[in-house]
Amino acid sequence: MERKDIEEKYTWDLSKIYQDPQEFYHDIEVSQQLLDELTSFQGKLTESIETFLRFLSKRDEMSMLVSKAYCFAHLNCDVEPKNQEYQKMLATVMSLIQQSSVKLVFVDNEIVENDETVREYLKDERLKSYRYSLENALAFKSHLLDKEQEELVAKVDNISELAEQVFDSLRLEFEDVEVNGQKKTLNQATLNEFLKNKNRDVRKQAYHHFFKEYQRFENTFASTLSGVMKKDAFYSDIRHFDSPLAASVFNDDVPTDLFFKILDKANNEYRYLFHRYNHLKKEILGLDELYNYDLSVPLVKSVSKKFTIEECFDIINQSLAPFGKDYLAIINRAKEERWIDYYPTVGKRGGAYSSGSYLTQPYILMNFIGDYNSLSTMIHELGHSVHT
Structure with missing residues (x-):
């Protein structure tokens, strides 16, 4: 289905964010000015609570504008990826985010270097809404590098995201599925519907047409996954975490033990139930072999609910x-x-x-x-x- 064929009421209204591109670029310009103001706090961030509050307030102001601009650009790109104006907007706001990451790299270092002062400031009610984020910044102290190293890491950040950016930009196109003599569109949304079809040929067709397209890009997917894993290993190493897993759960304050407990439950305690259920399904469906494309077929004949x-x-x-x-x-x-x-x-x-x-x-x-x-x-x- 083409986007132009959908009734307007079934599409989102992003005009409430920006009426035209000029509004978007105005916010980008204001954000750039705010970023320049924020960099002027370097070396004096915690010299007084008033200065500290002024910085935090200015940073909030910039953050809100940048997030608004990013939201508009990424939402539009997700539904109209071929629109060059939206792609330009997304590239513009991503560039600004990268700039701010590099220019404001001094912030966390100055906070942890003056941790006793910051902890004293946190007692003030005016900092109430910042306590959680500031306490998290202080908790990160043992994983923070010196200013020069942090600046270098900030400059590398954008490059390290390339694998994920490639993955997100991929738009696969799938061969149609024939159902009762008619060609039906196959995509990520319709796959599950085809896999519930009572006709095994339809299920098999949908499954193979879908994963054939993934197989066509298997080297690309392998490379992007490898890129993400190397990135995670790199950051875990330079920030002195025990492992990439420990780094990934740090911000959620979750112990790595919990991950392995869940893994153990799934692989050992509950796996036999999955196999037992599939063995039962195979018998009920009267199949000699049970394939992946058979796993979603309802066992009850009268299950075919449709909703507007x-x-x-x-x-x-x-x-x-x-x-x-x-x-x-x-x-x-x-x-x-x-x-x-x-x-x-x-x-x-x-x-x-x-x-x-x-x-x-x-x-x-x-x-x-x-x-x-x-x-x-x-x-x-x-x-x-x-x-x-």
Whole structure:
């Protein structure tokens, strides 16, 4: 489906962020000016609580504008990846983020170098909203490098993200699936629907057409994964973590033991249940061999629910009624104010998410195909957006 063929009410309204490109570039210009102001605090960040507060307030101001600009650019690129204006906007804001990372590298170093002063400042009620982030910065002290090294790492950051950027930019195109003599579109959204089809030939066709495209890019995917792993290993090493895993869970304050406990549960304690269930499914379906494309077939004949977007909202409103009127009011604002981009279209990013910034609505990207999973995904993402 082409984006131009979708009714406007089923697409998100990003004009509430910026009416035209001039507004976007104005915020970029203001952010650049704020960044220049922020760099002037170097060497005197903690000389007084007033100076410290002024810096934090200015940084908030810049951060909100940059996040707003990034939100607008990335949302548009996710649904119209071939639009060069949006790609230019995304490149512009990413460049600014990289600049700020390098120019403000002194901040964390000055905070940890003056940790006793900062801890004294934290007792002041005016710093109440900054306590969590500042305490996290202080907790990172043993993993912080000296100023020159941090500056070098900041300059490398953008290069280290290349593998992820390549992965995100890939848009795969899948061969159609023939169902009852008709060609049907295959993509990440429709795959699960095909895999539930009672006709085994349809399932097999969909599975092979889908993963054949991934196989075509297997070397690319292997390279991007290798790039991410090397990046994680590099940062873990230079920041003196015990392992990339320890580095990855540090910000969540989660022990690595928890990861291995979950892994053990899945691989040892619960795996036999998965095999037992699939053995049962094989018997019920009367199959000699059970393949991956057979795993999603419903075992009950009468399961074929379809929902319109309007029906989904009716169900969601009933389901969430115990949460109260204020909660439901936000749910329905999402529909009325067009926070949601529903349908899969050519080039659109797969999957679903809730994304936004402090100065925007929490927008939702979906690939709605009207099945139960679409309903489940919608209520899940709306939960994130209401929370936001």
